[in-house]
Amino acid sequence: MSSVIPEGHVILGRIGAAHGLRGEVRIEIRTDDSARLAAGTTVLTDDPLVGELTVSQLRQASGKATIAFEQVNDRDDAEAMRGLLILAPAQDEDDAWYPSDLAGLAARGQDGRALGEVLEVRAMPAHDVLVLREPSGARTLVPFVRSIVPVVDVAGGFVVLAPPGGLLADEPLEEESLEGDDQPDDGEQAPA
The missing domain is CATH 2.30.30.240 (PRC-barrel domain)
Incomplete structure (x- = not known):
């Protein structure tokens, strides 16, 4: 399913699997400013049926983040949100684009x-x-x-x-040359 991001909004994160029984979910944070996901913040989802959510808690530990929303109170509701994008109005940022x-x-x-x-x-x-x-x-x-x-x-x-070799179809992989220092000069024999 392809998401449509409303004009003027940016992706803050993607909801992952349910975590625990009280409605918390894992979240893949996609913003450098995690304060945009602080408790009390209202965010939008890319599903019009879900609409807006209010963050009640964001925790980060061991490189993983979990988030809870005031509108989600059990594991079933949390699991139903898996894959949703969390959106917010764009702010003026130097390296941000729609x-x-x-x-x-x-x-x-x-x-x-x-x-x-x-x-x-x-x-x-x-x-x-x-x-x-x-x-x-x-x-x-x-x-x-x-x-x-x-x-x-x-x-x-x-x-x-700056694509790595082989990423682009029009850019063939560079082959190492067999010519050069490994070839014997005229009249010389290669070591046996």
Whole structure:
């Protein structure tokens, strides 16, 4: 199921499995500002039937986070929320964009060569991905992480990609050259 994020909203997290019997759920936090999920905060979900929720508690321990909402009091209701996105109005942030802002941007390599066009941003369980149409027409899912997409310039109309070898269909894997220091010079014999 593809989520539709309302204009002007950003993803704060994705709800995971129920935790305990009182309605708590695991949450994959997708914001650097976890204060946006503090107790008493009202957030929106991507399911119109669920709508708004009020955070009653956010706990983090051992790298995992659990969250509780005032409207959810038992495990069954908590389990029914699995997979929902938690949304909030966007704030003015230097490195934040709406998914719709990225559609249509040109994709360039770090050396400036054209790598294609961003068609859309998809929310995936591990992290968002850019759907890239390469010059050959191939569509490739590019992990939207800083190490692979180090530059996003919405005003300039482009993103810069640093894809690992083999990620892009139009970029063949580099083969190691068999020529060079390992080859004997003319008249020399290779050691046996």
